[in-house]
Amino acid sequence: MRTLITNAEQIFTVDTKGKNFKRGKQHSELHSICDSAIVIENGSVKDIITNITAAKMDSDVRIDARNCIVLPGLIECHTHAAYSGTRANEFLMRLKGASYEEIAQSGGGITSTMKAVRHSSFEELTKLLEPRISHFIEQGVTTLEIKSGYGLSFYDEIKQLQVINHFRTHSPIEIIPTFLGAHTYPPEFKNDHKGYLNMIINEMLPYIIKNKLAEHLDVFCELTAFTSEETDLIFNKAKKLGYQLRLHSEQFNNVGGIDVALKHKALSVDHLEVLKEEDIPKFAKSETVGVILPGASFFLDCPFAPARKLIDNNGIVALSTDYNPGSSHIPNILLIMQIAALKMKMSIEEIISAVTINAAKALGINDKTGSIEIGKQADFAIFEAKDISEIIYNIGININRFTMKKGETVFKRN
Ligand code: NIG
Ligand code: FE
Numbered sequence: 001m002r003t004l005i006t007n008a009e010q011i012f013t014v015d016t017k018g019k020n021f022k023r024g025k026q027h028s029e030l031h032s033i034c035d036s037a038i039v040i041e042n043g044s045v046k047d048i049i050t051n052i053t054a055a056k057m058d059s060d061v062r063i064d065a066r067n068c069i070v071l072p073g074l075i076e077c078h079t080h081a082a083y084s085g086t087r088a089n090e091f092l093m094r095l096k097g098a099s100y101e102e103i104a105q106s107g108g109g110i111t112s113t114m115k116a117v118r119h120s121s122f123e124e125l126t127k128l129l130e131p132r133i134s135h136f137i138e139q140g141v142t143t144l145e146i147k148s149g150y151g152l153s154f155y156d157e158i159k160q161l162q163v164i165n166h167f168r169t170h171s172p173i174e175i176i177p178t179f180l181g182a183h184t185y186p187p188e189f190k191n192d193h194k195g196y197l198n199m200i201i202n203e204m205l206p207y208i209i210k211n212k213l214a215e216h217l218d219v220f221c222e223l224t225a226f227t228s229e230e231t232d233l234i235f236n237k238a239k240k241l242g243y244q245l246r247l248h249s250e251q252f253n254n255v256g257g258i259d260v261a262l263k264h265k266a267l268s269v270d271h272l273e274v275l276k277e278e279d280i281p282k283f284a285k286s287e288t289v290g291v292i293l294p295g296a297s298f299f300l301d302c303p304f305a306p307a308r309k310l311i312d313n314n315g316i317v318a319l320s321t322d323y324n325p326g327s328s329h330i331p332n333i334l335l336i337m338q339i340a341a342l343k344m345k346m347s348i349e350e351i352i353s354a355v356t357i358n359a360a361k362a363l364g365i366n367d368k369t370g371s372i373e374i375g376k377q378a379d380f381a382i383f384e385a386k387d388i389s390e391i392i393y394n395i396g397i398n399i400n401r402f403t404m405k406k407g408e409t410v411f412k413r414n
Helices: 024-028 051-055 088-095 100-105 110-118 122-138 154-169 193-210 228-241 257-263 277-285 294-300 307-312 333-344 348-355 357-362 389-393
Strands: 002-006 010-012 036-041 044-050 061-064 068-072 074-076 141-147 174-182 216-220 244-249 268-271 289-292 317-319 380-384 400-405 408-412
Touching (some): 002 051, 024 307, 036 051, 074 357, 110 154, 122 141, 122 154, 141 400, 154 193, 174 193, 174 228, 216 228, 228 257, 244 257, 257 277, 289 307, 294 333, 307 333, 317 333, 317 348, 333 348, 333 389, 348 357
Parallel strands (some): 010 068, 174 216, 216 244, 244 268, 268 289
Antiparallel strands (some): 002 036, 068 380, 380 400
16 A cells, blocks of 8 residues: 655655654754655655656555645643543632632632543543544644643542553554543542552553553652652662653653753653753753643743743743643644744744754654654644644644544645
Protein backbone atom coordinates (compact mmCIF):
# COMPACT_ATOMS: atom_id res chain seq x y z
CA MET A 1 0.00 0.00 0.00
CA ARG A 2 1.55 3.27 -1.14
CA THR A 3 0.18 6.74 -0.40
CA LEU A 4 1.60 9.98 -1.79
CA ILE A 5 1.14 13.48 -0.40
CA THR A 6 1.87 15.85 -3.23
CA ASN A 7 1.90 19.53 -4.18
CA ALA A 8 2.10 21.00 -0.66
CA GLU A 9 3.19 24.63 -0.43
CA GLN A 10 5.78 23.55 2.10
CA ILE A 11 6.59 20.52 4.22
CA PHE A 12 7.96 21.26 7.69
CA THR A 13 9.79 18.12 8.70
CA VAL A 14 10.97 19.31 12.15
CA ASP A 15 13.96 17.10 11.36
CA THR A 16 16.30 16.55 14.31
CA LYS A 17 19.10 14.68 12.50
CA GLY A 18 18.26 11.57 14.47
CA LYS A 19 18.35 13.29 17.88
CA ASN A 20 14.57 13.28 18.25
CA PHE A 21 14.20 16.45 20.31
CA LYS A 22 15.00 20.16 20.13
CA ARG A 23 16.80 22.15 22.76
CA GLY A 24 17.46 25.92 22.99
CA LYS A 25 18.03 27.52 19.59
CA GLN A 26 17.18 24.25 17.80
CA HIS A 27 13.51 24.90 18.57
CA SER A 28 13.61 27.42 15.70
CA GLU A 29 14.86 24.96 13.08
CA LEU A 30 11.85 23.42 11.36
CA HIS A 31 13.48 22.39 8.06
CA SER A 32 11.02 23.45 5.43
CA ILE A 33 11.09 21.90 1.98
CA CYS A 34 9.24 22.95 -1.18
CA ASP A 35 8.23 21.20 -4.42
CA SER A 36 8.33 17.88 -2.62
CA ALA A 37 6.11 14.90 -1.96
CA ILE A 38 5.98 12.38 0.87
CA VAL A 39 5.94 8.67 0.03
CA ILE A 40 4.17 6.53 2.63
CA GLU A 41 4.43 2.75 2.71
CA ASN A 42 3.04 0.46 5.42
CA GLY A 43 2.15 3.41 7.63
CA SER A 44 5.65 4.88 7.66
CA VAL A 45 7.48 7.62 5.83
CA LYS A 46 9.32 5.79 3.05
CA ASP A 47 10.84 8.73 1.20
CA ILE A 48 10.63 12.42 0.41
CA ILE A 49 10.91 13.02 -3.35
CA THR A 50 10.28 15.84 -5.80
CA ASN A 51 6.73 16.48 -7.01
CA ILE A 52 7.99 15.82 -10.55
CA THR A 53 9.14 12.32 -9.58
CA ALA A 54 5.94 11.75 -7.61
CA ALA A 55 3.84 12.60 -10.68
CA LYS A 56 5.30 9.54 -12.45
CA MET A 57 5.09 7.20 -9.47
CA ASP A 58 2.38 4.55 -8.99
CA SER A 59 0.30 4.87 -5.84
CA ASP A 60 -2.83 3.49 -4.22
CA VAL A 61 -3.86 6.80 -2.67
CA ARG A 62 -2.81 10.31 -3.64
CA ILE A 63 -3.48 13.29 -1.37
CA ASP A 64 -3.36 16.65 -3.06
CA ALA A 65 -2.02 19.13 -0.51
CA ARG A 66 -2.23 22.14 -2.85
CA ASN A 67 -2.57 25.38 -0.84
CA CYS A 68 -1.60 23.49 2.29
CA ILE A 69 1.39 23.07 4.55
CA VAL A 70 2.34 19.70 5.98
CA LEU A 71 3.50 19.35 9.57
CA PRO A 72 4.18 16.33 11.76
CA GLY A 73 0.95 15.26 13.49
CA LEU A 74 0.43 17.30 16.64
CA ILE A 75 1.17 15.54 19.91
CA GLU A 76 -1.11 16.51 22.79
CA CYS A 77 0.98 15.34 25.75
CA HIS A 78 -0.98 16.46 28.83
CA THR A 79 -4.75 16.24 29.30
CA HIS A 80 -7.26 15.23 31.95
CA ALA A 81 -9.97 14.68 29.34
CA ALA A 82 -11.67 11.63 30.93
CA TYR A 83 -13.89 13.55 33.35
CA SER A 84 -17.59 14.01 33.99
CA GLY A 85 -19.52 16.88 35.55
CA THR A 86 -18.86 20.56 35.25
CA ARG A 87 -16.99 23.17 37.28
CA ALA A 88 -18.73 26.16 35.69
CA ASN A 89 -19.83 27.22 39.19
CA GLU A 90 -16.19 27.39 40.28
CA PHE A 91 -15.32 29.37 37.19
CA LEU A 92 -17.96 31.94 38.21
CA MET A 93 -16.61 31.97 41.78
CA ARG A 94 -13.16 32.71 40.45
CA LEU A 95 -14.49 35.51 38.26
CA LYS A 96 -15.81 37.03 41.49
CA GLY A 97 -12.39 36.81 43.13
CA ALA A 98 -12.02 33.35 44.73
CA SER A 99 -8.74 31.61 43.93
CA TYR A 100 -8.30 28.07 42.53
CA GLU A 101 -6.50 27.03 45.72
CA GLU A 102 -9.21 28.49 48.00
CA ILE A 103 -11.85 26.58 46.06
CA ALA A 104 -9.77 23.39 46.30
CA GLN A 105 -9.30 23.81 50.07
CA SER A 106 -13.02 24.26 50.62
CA GLY A 107 -13.83 20.88 49.05
CA GLY A 108 -14.20 21.93 45.41
CA GLY A 109 -11.55 21.62 42.72
CA ILE A 110 -10.22 18.15 41.92
CA THR A 111 -12.42 16.67 44.68
CA SER A 112 -15.55 18.01 43.02
CA THR A 113 -14.68 16.28 39.71
CA MET A 114 -13.72 13.17 41.70
CA LYS A 115 -17.27 13.02 43.08
CA ALA A 116 -18.72 13.30 39.57
CA VAL A 117 -16.40 10.62 38.19
CA ARG A 118 -17.13 8.24 41.06
CA HIS A 119 -20.83 8.60 40.24
CA SER A 120 -20.29 7.95 36.52
CA SER A 121 -20.27 4.50 34.99
CA PHE A 122 -17.71 3.22 32.49
CA GLU A 123 -20.32 3.74 29.76
CA GLU A 124 -21.09 7.32 30.81
CA LEU A 125 -17.43 8.29 30.94
CA THR A 126 -16.79 6.63 27.58
CA LYS A 127 -19.66 8.53 25.99
CA LEU A 128 -18.30 11.83 27.30
CA LEU A 129 -14.72 11.15 26.21
CA GLU A 130 -15.42 10.10 22.62
CA PRO A 131 -16.33 13.53 21.16
CA ARG A 132 -13.46 15.15 23.09
CA ILE A 133 -11.00 12.82 21.36
CA SER A 134 -12.62 13.59 17.99
CA HIS A 135 -12.25 17.29 18.69
CA PHE A 136 -8.49 16.86 19.11
CA ILE A 137 -8.26 14.75 15.95
CA GLU A 138 -10.03 17.50 13.99
CA GLN A 139 -7.24 19.88 15.00
CA GLY A 140 -4.46 17.64 13.66
CA VAL A 141 -3.65 15.72 16.83
CA THR A 142 -2.32 12.21 16.10
CA THR A 143 -1.26 11.23 19.64
CA LEU A 144 -3.25 12.14 22.73
CA GLU A 145 -2.28 11.59 26.34
CA ILE A 146 -5.09 11.28 28.91
CA LYS A 147 -4.57 11.03 32.66
CA SER A 148 -6.60 9.36 35.37
CA GLY A 149 -6.64 11.20 38.70
CA TYR A 150 -10.35 11.85 39.23
CA GLY A 151 -11.17 8.44 40.70
CA LEU A 152 -8.78 8.53 43.66
CA SER A 153 -9.84 5.09 44.87
CA PHE A 154 -8.65 1.72 43.64
CA TYR A 155 -11.96 1.00 41.91
CA ASP A 156 -12.48 4.43 40.37
CA GLU A 157 -8.90 4.97 39.17
CA ILE A 158 -9.05 1.59 37.42
CA LYS A 159 -12.45 2.50 35.94
CA GLN A 160 -11.07 5.78 34.59
CA LEU A 161 -8.01 4.00 33.14
CA GLN A 162 -10.27 1.39 31.54
CA VAL A 163 -12.25 4.17 29.86
CA ILE A 164 -9.04 5.71 28.50
CA ASN A 165 -7.75 2.29 27.41
CA HIS A 166 -11.01 1.59 25.58
CA PHE A 167 -9.97 4.27 23.10
CA ARG A 168 -6.59 2.67 22.46
CA THR A 169 -8.57 0.24 20.30
CA HIS A 170 -11.59 2.44 19.50
CA SER A 171 -9.87 5.57 18.26
CA PRO A 172 -7.92 6.05 15.03
CA ILE A 173 -5.10 7.87 16.80
CA GLU A 174 -2.70 6.77 19.53
CA ILE A 175 -4.06 7.27 23.04
CA ILE A 176 -1.56 7.21 25.90
CA PRO A 177 -3.01 6.62 29.39
CA THR A 178 -1.21 8.04 32.42
CA PHE A 179 -1.89 6.96 35.99
CA LEU A 180 -2.38 10.05 38.19
CA GLY A 181 -3.76 8.45 41.35
CA ALA A 182 -1.49 10.90 43.22
CA HIS A 183 -3.48 13.91 42.01
CA THR A 184 -4.68 14.88 45.48
CA TYR A 185 -5.70 13.13 48.69
CA PRO A 186 -9.34 11.96 48.53
CA PRO A 187 -11.58 13.09 51.44
CA GLU A 188 -11.64 9.66 53.10
CA PHE A 189 -7.84 9.80 53.45
CA LYS A 190 -7.71 13.48 54.50
CA ASN A 191 -6.26 12.52 57.87
CA ASP A 192 -4.46 9.40 56.71
CA HIS A 193 -2.03 10.39 53.98
CA LYS A 194 0.10 7.36 54.77
CA GLY A 195 -2.86 5.08 54.10
CA TYR A 196 -3.48 6.53 50.64
CA LEU A 197 0.24 6.51 49.80
CA ASN A 198 0.45 2.86 50.79
CA MET A 199 -2.52 2.07 48.60
CA ILE A 200 -0.92 3.81 45.61
CA ILE A 201 2.48 2.23 46.16
CA ASN A 202 1.51 -1.28 47.18
CA GLU A 203 -1.78 -1.85 45.38
CA MET A 204 -2.48 0.54 42.51
CA LEU A 205 0.99 0.83 40.95
CA PRO A 206 1.59 -2.95 40.69
CA TYR A 207 -1.97 -3.73 39.51
CA ILE A 208 -2.04 -1.04 36.82
CA ILE A 209 1.26 -1.92 35.18
CA LYS A 210 0.61 -5.67 35.45
CA ASN A 211 -2.70 -5.23 33.65
CA LYS A 212 -1.19 -2.87 31.08
CA LEU A 213 -3.58 -0.05 32.01
CA ALA A 214 -0.78 2.54 32.01
CA GLU A 215 2.95 2.73 31.60
CA HIS A 216 3.18 6.41 32.51
CA LEU A 217 2.93 7.72 36.05
CA ASP A 218 2.26 11.31 37.08
CA VAL A 219 2.10 13.03 40.48
CA PHE A 220 0.86 16.50 41.49
CA CYS A 221 3.60 17.90 43.74
CA GLU A 222 2.06 20.93 45.43
CA LEU A 223 1.05 22.31 48.85
CA THR A 224 -2.54 21.10 48.38
CA ALA A 225 -1.44 17.71 47.01
CA PHE A 226 1.75 15.64 47.46
CA THR A 227 5.03 16.74 49.06
CA SER A 228 8.38 16.23 47.35
CA GLU A 229 9.19 13.44 49.84
CA GLU A 230 5.94 11.66 48.99
CA THR A 231 6.62 12.19 45.29
CA ASP A 232 10.06 10.64 45.76
CA LEU A 233 8.54 7.57 47.46
CA ILE A 234 6.03 7.07 44.64
CA PHE A 235 8.67 7.62 41.95
CA ASN A 236 11.03 5.11 43.56
CA LYS A 237 8.44 2.36 43.47
CA ALA A 238 7.06 3.32 40.05
CA LYS A 239 10.53 3.29 38.52
CA LYS A 240 11.23 -0.19 39.91
CA LEU A 241 8.01 -1.40 38.31
CA GLY A 242 9.01 0.05 34.93
CA TYR A 243 6.83 3.17 34.71
CA GLN A 244 7.92 6.27 32.84
CA LEU A 245 7.73 9.24 35.19
CA ARG A 246 6.17 12.68 34.82
CA LEU A 247 5.39 15.41 37.34
CA HIS A 248 2.98 18.33 37.83
CA SER A 249 5.18 20.85 39.63
CA GLU A 250 5.70 24.56 40.39
CA GLN A 251 2.11 25.46 39.48
CA PHE A 252 1.38 27.58 42.55
CA ASN A 253 4.25 26.92 45.00
CA ASN A 254 7.81 25.65 45.02
CA VAL A 255 7.86 22.57 47.20
CA GLY A 256 10.89 20.80 45.79
CA GLY A 257 9.27 18.88 42.94
CA ILE A 258 11.77 19.99 40.31
CA ASP A 259 14.75 18.38 42.03
CA VAL A 260 12.90 15.11 42.58
CA ALA A 261 11.84 14.99 38.92
CA LEU A 262 15.33 15.76 37.64
CA LYS A 263 16.93 13.28 40.05
CA HIS A 264 14.68 10.53 38.70
CA LYS A 265 15.25 11.65 35.08
CA ALA A 266 11.50 12.09 34.63
CA LEU A 267 10.30 12.40 31.05
CA SER A 268 8.80 15.80 31.86
CA VAL A 269 7.99 18.39 34.49
CA ASP A 270 4.72 20.09 33.68
CA HIS A 271 3.29 23.53 34.61
CA LEU A 272 6.31 25.56 35.91
CA GLU A 273 4.29 28.77 36.29
CA VAL A 274 6.27 29.71 39.42
CA LEU A 275 9.59 28.13 38.38
CA LYS A 276 12.38 29.93 40.24
CA GLU A 277 15.05 31.78 38.29
CA GLU A 278 17.82 29.63 39.81
CA ASP A 279 16.08 26.43 38.69
CA ILE A 280 15.94 27.41 35.01
CA PRO A 281 19.57 26.43 34.18
CA LYS A 282 18.97 22.94 35.59
CA PHE A 283 16.96 22.12 32.45
CA ALA A 284 19.97 22.71 30.19
CA LYS A 285 21.80 19.83 31.85
CA SER A 286 18.87 17.45 31.75
CA GLU A 287 16.77 15.70 29.13
CA THR A 288 13.59 16.27 31.12
CA VAL A 289 11.12 18.26 29.02
CA GLY A 290 9.52 21.37 30.49
CA VAL A 291 5.85 21.04 29.48
CA ILE A 292 4.26 24.48 29.50
CA LEU A 293 0.49 24.77 29.91
CA PRO A 294 -0.46 28.34 29.05
CA GLY A 295 -4.15 27.39 29.03
CA ALA A 296 -4.02 26.99 32.82
CA SER A 297 -2.43 30.44 33.21
CA PHE A 298 -5.02 31.98 30.90
CA PHE A 299 -8.00 30.17 32.43
CA LEU A 300 -6.91 30.86 36.03
CA ASP A 301 -5.62 34.33 35.22
CA CYS A 302 -2.26 33.44 36.75
CA PRO A 303 1.35 34.16 35.65
CA PHE A 304 2.66 32.36 32.56
CA ALA A 305 5.57 29.93 32.88
CA PRO A 306 8.96 31.29 31.76
CA ALA A 307 8.96 29.44 28.43
CA ARG A 308 11.12 32.11 26.77
CA LYS A 309 13.78 31.85 29.47
CA LEU A 310 13.73 28.05 29.41
CA ILE A 311 14.41 28.07 25.67
CA ASP A 312 17.01 30.84 25.93
CA ASN A 313 18.75 28.82 28.63
CA ASN A 314 18.96 25.72 26.44
CA GLY A 315 16.06 23.77 27.90
CA ILE A 316 13.67 21.45 26.05
CA VAL A 317 10.14 22.87 25.91
CA ALA A 318 6.79 21.31 24.96
CA LEU A 319 3.30 22.83 24.99
CA SER A 320 -0.04 21.29 25.81
CA THR A 321 -3.64 22.21 26.65
CA ASP A 322 -3.83 20.59 30.13
CA TYR A 323 -7.48 20.15 29.12
CA ASN A 324 -9.50 19.58 32.32
CA PRO A 325 -12.73 20.93 33.86
CA GLY A 326 -11.11 23.09 36.56
CA SER A 327 -7.88 24.81 35.60
CA SER A 328 -7.89 24.75 31.78
CA HIS A 329 -11.26 24.07 30.24
CA ILE A 330 -9.67 24.51 26.82
CA PRO A 331 -9.62 21.54 24.46
CA ASN A 332 -8.06 23.63 21.74
CA ILE A 333 -4.36 23.03 21.04
CA LEU A 334 -4.33 25.65 18.29
CA LEU A 335 -5.53 28.30 20.74
CA ILE A 336 -2.79 27.18 23.15
CA MET A 337 -0.23 27.72 20.39
CA GLN A 338 -1.65 31.19 19.79
CA ILE A 339 -1.55 32.06 23.51
CA ALA A 340 2.07 30.85 23.62
CA ALA A 341 2.93 33.28 20.84
CA LEU A 342 1.08 36.23 22.33
CA LYS A 343 1.72 35.76 26.02
CA MET A 344 5.04 33.95 26.23
CA LYS A 345 6.73 35.39 23.15
CA MET A 346 7.52 32.02 21.66
CA SER A 347 8.11 32.13 17.91
CA ILE A 348 5.88 30.09 15.61
CA GLU A 349 8.85 27.81 14.86
CA GLU A 350 9.46 27.20 18.57
CA ILE A 351 5.77 26.55 19.10
CA ILE A 352 5.67 23.93 16.36
CA SER A 353 8.69 22.13 17.79
CA ALA A 354 6.96 22.26 21.18
CA VAL A 355 3.76 20.55 19.98
CA THR A 356 5.49 17.94 17.80
CA ILE A 357 8.90 16.45 18.52
CA ASN A 358 9.31 17.80 22.07
CA ALA A 359 5.79 16.79 23.08
CA ALA A 360 6.63 13.33 21.70
CA LYS A 361 9.73 13.34 23.89
CA ALA A 362 7.62 14.22 26.95
CA LEU A 363 5.78 10.95 26.26
CA GLY A 364 8.87 8.92 25.42
CA ILE A 365 7.66 8.16 21.88
CA ASN A 366 9.97 10.55 20.02
CA ASP A 367 11.81 7.73 18.26
CA LYS A 368 8.68 6.84 16.28
CA THR A 369 6.70 10.08 15.84
CA GLY A 370 6.94 13.87 16.25
CA SER A 371 8.87 14.63 13.06
CA ILE A 372 8.70 13.73 9.38
CA GLU A 373 11.75 11.53 8.95
CA ILE A 374 12.25 8.40 6.90
CA GLY A 375 11.23 5.34 8.90
CA LYS A 376 9.00 7.26 11.32
CA GLN A 377 5.22 6.87 11.49
CA ALA A 378 3.38 8.75 8.76
CA ASP A 379 1.57 11.06 11.20
CA PHE A 380 0.66 14.47 9.76
CA ALA A 381 -1.40 17.59 10.32
CA ILE A 382 -2.08 19.23 6.97
CA PHE A 383 -3.16 22.84 7.39
CA GLU A 384 -4.84 25.02 4.82
CA ALA A 385 -2.21 27.79 4.75
CA LYS A 386 0.55 29.10 2.55
CA ASP A 387 2.75 29.97 5.48
CA ILE A 388 3.09 28.74 9.08
CA SER A 389 2.35 32.23 10.43
CA GLU A 390 -1.30 31.60 9.52
CA ILE A 391 -1.52 29.01 12.30
CA ILE A 392 -1.14 31.67 14.98
CA TYR A 393 -2.71 34.53 13.03
CA ASN A 394 -6.09 32.77 12.68
CA ILE A 395 -7.00 32.95 16.35
CA GLY A 396 -9.82 30.60 17.28
CA ILE A 397 -10.08 29.18 13.75
CA ASN A 398 -9.24 25.57 13.00
CA ILE A 399 -7.31 25.62 9.72
CA ASN A 400 -6.51 21.90 9.84
CA ARG A 401 -7.62 20.22 6.60
CA PHE A 402 -6.41 16.62 7.02
CA THR A 403 -5.21 14.57 9.95
CA MET A 404 -3.23 11.46 9.01
CA LYS A 405 -2.24 8.67 11.39
CA LYS A 406 0.16 5.97 10.19
CA GLY A 407 -0.63 6.94 6.62
CA GLU A 408 -4.43 6.77 7.01
CA THR A 409 -6.62 9.85 6.70
CA VAL A 410 -8.45 9.98 10.04
CA PHE A 411 -9.99 13.43 9.51
CA LYS A 412 -10.75 15.38 6.36
CA ARG A 413 -12.46 18.76 6.15
CA ASN A 414 -14.55 19.15 3.01
O1 NIG B 1 -2.93 20.21 35.66
N1 NIG B 1 -2.81 20.89 38.77
C1 NIG B 1 -3.32 19.79 38.89
N2 NIG B 1 -4.15 19.18 38.05
C2 NIG B 1 -4.80 19.80 36.95
C3 NIG B 1 -6.05 20.46 37.38
C4 NIG B 1 -7.07 19.49 37.70
C5 NIG B 1 -8.37 20.08 38.09
O2 NIG B 1 -8.45 21.22 38.57
O3 NIG B 1 -9.33 19.35 37.92
C6 NIG B 1 -3.87 20.74 36.23
O4 NIG B 1 -4.03 21.96 36.20
FE1 FE C 1 -2.52 18.83 34.43
